[in-house]
Amino acid sequence: MTLNKLQALLDLLLAENKFLRESIQQSDSGDAFKVAVRQWVENYSKERPHLNKCCESGELRRHDFSKLNWKDVAALRMMDYLDHAGIKVQDPSLSIKEVISDPFGQIYEAVKTGEYEFRVDFVMDMIMLFRQFSGKLKKSVPTKEKVMEWIDRHPSGLDPEIVAIRKDNRDRIIHKFIDMMDKGRIKDAKFFFEPGMSKHDKYSAMRKWWQTRLFHLRFAIRDPEVLIEMLDHSLAKKRIRQLRRAKVAGIPTFVNPYYLSLLMVDPEKHLKGADEAIREYVFYSKELVEEFGHIVAWEKEDIVEPGKPNAAGWILPSSHSTHRRYPEVAIIIPNNMGRACAGLCSSCQRMYDFQRGHLNFDLNRLKPKTSWPERLEQFMEYFRNDSQLRDILITGGDALMASDKSLEVVLDAVYNMAVKKIEDNKQRPDGEKYAEMRRIRLGTRLIAYLPHRVSKDLGSVLRDFKK
Template sequence: MIYIPEKIGLSARSLTLLRKLFRENPRLDEIYTQSESLDEAKKKVREWALEVLSENTEAVSYYKREKIGRNSFGKLRWQDFAAIRILDYLDHSGRKFSNPYRNGKESLNVPFLLLWLGEKSGLGGAKPLFFQDMIHLFRQLNNQLPQYVPTKEQVEEWMERWHDGLDPNIVRVREENRERIIRILMRNIKSCEIGDTRYCFEEGMTDEQKTKKMREWWNDYRFHLRFAVRSPKLLNELLDYSLDLDTQKLLQKAEEKGIPFFINPYYLSLLNARTDDFNAGSDLAIRHYVIYSKPLIDQFGNIQAWEKEDKVEPGKPNAAGWLLPSHHCVHRRYPEVAILIPNTMGRSCGGLCVSCQR
């Protein structure tokens, strides 16, 4: 793809936000309207940021890396954070950053060029979110954006709004989920004579006896590995057919692309098959691990790395300092754990499975 910001017009929403940014910041507006070049404008913005930073000698030392650590960080004012961020933008202006989980797609750091193009000709192609971020950044620089740090009591109050896993209602729902999953899996377990020798039913066992046995197996981690869900069809069935059509189509597409499914029964029992007032949205954190997202499905197969330590050169330590024996298959993340990844998938640990249960 070809990206030429000088030729891309701003959307109506972006243009409205750009005007708001300059309207709220007369000094920034003056810099951009009176400067004869982008370099001159960036120089004046730098002077402005340094002017704010100079009010706090500790902040100047922190920016110059003369002082580091938590103690120095704690002496920064709210305005100082904004000034340092602006200076970082300027210091690294023009740099390209490769995005390894988007097939190496490069992102160009030119925020003040985008403002220049937008102000001078309504071009640059910057999105509304970019201008919203800039509006908040300069409000922070001008001390017009109050810093809000909640108290411990406020945080605890927010936490109390939501039910946790020990709440009787949540426990009841998860027990119901477990029983439903057990009933479905029980149909797929055969007698010991023809099936799995570890997880099988003796001849003549009643449904009640089988259910009791399944509850015993439920506490065995090997049972959950053995009966992990490996298809969207079974996933939907175990969730009591609660997945909507859009989600089913998404999972079908993931299966067609070759993305592996592996969700253990216990994990599934934590998802709500129905939504009640007391548990609405309570399973979203886990659900987002289990249900593949469209961006992940679209990028699957092109992911070169998920994190910096995923980039490996033979014979050289990776970003975490580990010397890995292979730059293809072995993805070692912890001293006593090794994760093997197929050659065909690249070193994209996060792109292989949503629910990483290592």
């Protein structure tokens, strides 16, 4: 099936592009074919000064970039493929598997030998690239009205029908928890029932607990079997198998009750799939399950050794609490509760940090350590003495998992560092001044995972920082 599809797509690519078809026929090697493609693209680019400049210098300056049209961008991409043909890339998210980039060489080999080293999405992407270059595919930016029309096709969490379903879900979860507590399957030092409470009293007590974020963190589902039970055994067999395999592979399960209440169980036909975007965050892909435990880094810049530059050339004060790829931007991962999240997203780019245990859901052990304030100071000195930094992303895990107090400590430190940068610049002559802070961002998904976190007190912390 896939082979047939691949063949059909490859035939389409060649049928739409006479030049490609003829060049492959006339070339006696992949290299000869790539020379022909290069010549073809260069014939176009030499008529376009800004594109030509980018191709020749290998650099893309903002001024030139703004002059490029849609077809130029396709040409640039093709030249980039040709310039880097044969390059070997080690992918740290695939157990350092070596990947060779040679799109045109692969197309040539596939046409000549009938053997495919690529997948369907690769050929589809090439079809689109050549349509872009030929002008068949026009650049289209949807209007705001169109985007709103697309959004309106899906039910919103504010629709009365969805609100009612989620309330039912909440009650179903609460009743299951009560049952588990009654049977002694859940014991919690903070949230417990007094002896003699009726079912109704227990329900009322848990409805109050439901309003607190602590309840959702302490009662988060940490085991696939409980998750299956909580969803009323509504999951497909394949999903259940995948969940169990994820557990064996060592991927944590962490779904808080609030988020769980957003997942539909046995929805009516017109709502089937309506919660897919929410649901997909909970269930891990086959690829992730197979890879977990062997991820060396998510991106090569994540590999940090003391005193040595990372792949982007930055020497960082810590491999755990700072990341950096770009001159203007640095990431801080505070050494506190911010190293947890209110749920584990299946698409998490920090899965490597979960794998090595730096991020985790052990909420008691993530309280700030006594050494953290000194380390924070050390990071701020590093940022203060950096000539290019303008933007700091405070993240985690999830930046808002930290308490208001801990968050305030980090924000104050960043603010003081930014002020010192301005003061330092006053002593520096023109032309030697350092970049000053322009933007501080908080990386969080708590607005979706646990909106209970957004409290008046948090608002005050953020408002004070903004002032």
